[in-house]
Every structure is written in structure tokens, then in C-alpha cells.
Amino acid sequence: MMYKVLIVEDDENMRFLYTKMKEWEECGFRIAATAENGKEALEKIEKQSFDMVLTDIRMPDMDGIGLLKRIKEMEIPLVTVLVSSHDEFEYARQGILFGAFDFLVKPVRRQQLKEMLLRVKEVFQIDKERKGSVDFSDIVMEKLMFDKKDEFIRKVCTFCAENIEENVTMEQCAKEMGISKDYFGKLARAHFHVSFKEMMNQMKIEYAKKLMKEESLKAYEISQILGYASPDYFTKIFKQYTGKTPSQYRQNL
Numbered sequence: 001m002m003y004k005v006l007i008v009e010d011d012e013n014m015r016f017l018y019t020k021m022k023e024w025e026e027c028g029f030r031i032a033a034t035a036e037n038g039k040e041a042l043e044k045i046e047k048q049s050f051d052m053v054l055t056d057i058r059m060p061d062m063d064g065i066g067l068l069k070r071i072k073e074m075e076i077p078l079v080t081v082l083v084s085s086h087d088e089f090e091y092a093r094q095g096i097l098f099g100a101f102d103f104l105v106k107p108v109r110r111q112q113l114k115e116m117l118l119r120v121k122e123v124f125q126i127d128k129e130r131k132g133s134v135d136f137s138d139i140v141m142e143k144l145m146f147d148k149k150d151e152f153i154r155k156v157c158t159f160c161a162e163n164i165e166e167n168v169t170m171e172q173c174a175k176e177m178g179i180s181k182d183y184f185g186k187l188a189r190a191h192f193h194v195s196f197k198e199m200m201n202q203m204k205i206e207y208a209k210k211l212m213k214e215e216s217l218k219a220y221e222i223s224q225i226l227g228y229a230s231p232d233y234f235t236k237i238f239k240q241y242t243g244k245t246p247s248q249y250r251q252n253l
Helices: 012-019 038-047 064-073 089-097 110-126 131-143 151-162 170-177 181-192 196-214 219-225 231-242 246-251
Strands: 003-008 029-035 052-056 079-084 102-105
Touching: 003 012, 003 038, 003 110, 012 029, 029 038, 029 110, 038 052, 038 064, 052 064, 064 079, 064 089, 079 089, 079 110, 089 102, 102 110, 131 151, 131 196, 151 170, 151 181, 151 196, 170 181, 181 196, 196 219, 196 231, 196 246, 219 231, 219 246, 231 246
Parallel strands: 003 029, 003 052, 052 079, 079 102
Antiparallel strands: none
8 A cells, every 4th residue: 555645845846856756656655645835735634634744844824833733733643744944953843842753854865755754654564454444444344245254354355455556466365365376266256256356346446436535636546546557447447336437426426
């Protein structure tokens, strides 16, 4: 699963440079949205779910320290990282008071970014049963009417939910379960009553619906996240399972 990042930066050139840094994807992160100041960031945080916020300190309307303060007051579970052009202890101290995970100095170097992301990822991986993954796994079992008491189904759904953006294969699931691919395929059909491919398509469509409700992503972006060959193929599969195209589905939200 790719961790979702909100970039808060009033400098348009800096926002562009962040999007071009390959270290995000290499470390398992993706920039899900950007904002020009703390006020706009809060509006997006209220509408979308993020795992991490990387924010500049000096910005109009609401600066980075103000943003961190509001995030802490609202008890939003986010990893926050401050960025500043000024290597000043006072900024770092204030950031720590409001729960900042790290403090980076501009210009942010690629190696500096990578090291920080790897530390953040390690924190995330301490708790593999992340709330979002668990919730999505439960949603899948409920909506697709999979037996929640079936231990095999629960383990497969949890693993696939945690890695839904990684285009999970049957080989990976079999390895996770500690059995052969062929045996896993037989068990999957026996427990889910459908093939592994169809089960994964069902899960992906449920996740696509979740993304449409929580994030302002276009169909081609969701198709890319879920590993479909093309947006047209994603639309075909989506309509096959929901009876509507992604745009028709979104209109009824």
C-alpha cells in the first residue's frame, strides 16, 4: 500500500519540484494532494484521508506551525514534517511541541528526503494492523458477504486490503499463507466461491468506490493506483460489478 502525502507549500516551483522527486515512490509514498497554505490544507484534510503532511513553515493565511497546532487540537492521526528555509532552533522546538516527526531545511535534498521517508515508513510498519487497512478489510467482508468467522478468508482479505495498491498476485498470497500457489488457488475458490482474480477485482472495485468517496481522484488515476492495464479496462470492470461507469457512480455520491 502506498502511503498518502499532503504537500503544503506556497511556492509553486517548490510544489512542482516535490512532485518530480522519485524518492516518494521508491520509499512507498505518493503525493495525493497539495495545498498553498495551512487553511487550504485543513480543508483538504477534512475531506480526504492522508498518512503524512509535509509542510513549509512560512506561508500566508496560516503557517506551518499553526497547521500543526490545529492538527494536534483536532486529534487527527497524521505524521507531520516541517520544512523551512531557516535553520532556526525555535521553529524546530515549536514543531516538536505540536507533534512534528521531523524538521527539514530548504533546499530539501533527495537523500535528506529519502532518509526521512524511510524513518516515517518504519513507524507505519510497526503497526501492520493500520486502522485504514483493518476498516477496509471489514468493509470488503461485509459488502461482499464473505464469512468474517472464516480464518482463511479473514487472513486473505486483511493481506489483500493492506496491499490493495500493490496489485497483489496469487503467488504473493500463497507465500504469505505459507502454502503452494496451486493449493492456495483451490482453497481460495472453496472459501470465496469465486476465482482469486474475480475476488481481487471485487476488492479493487470496493476500494475504487472508497477512493471516490474520500478523494478527488479521476478515474484514470484510480485505474493507475489499482494496477489496471488502462482506464478503459478499469471502467469496463467497474461497470461490470456496479452497473455504472465511474463518472455515473460519482454523480450519485
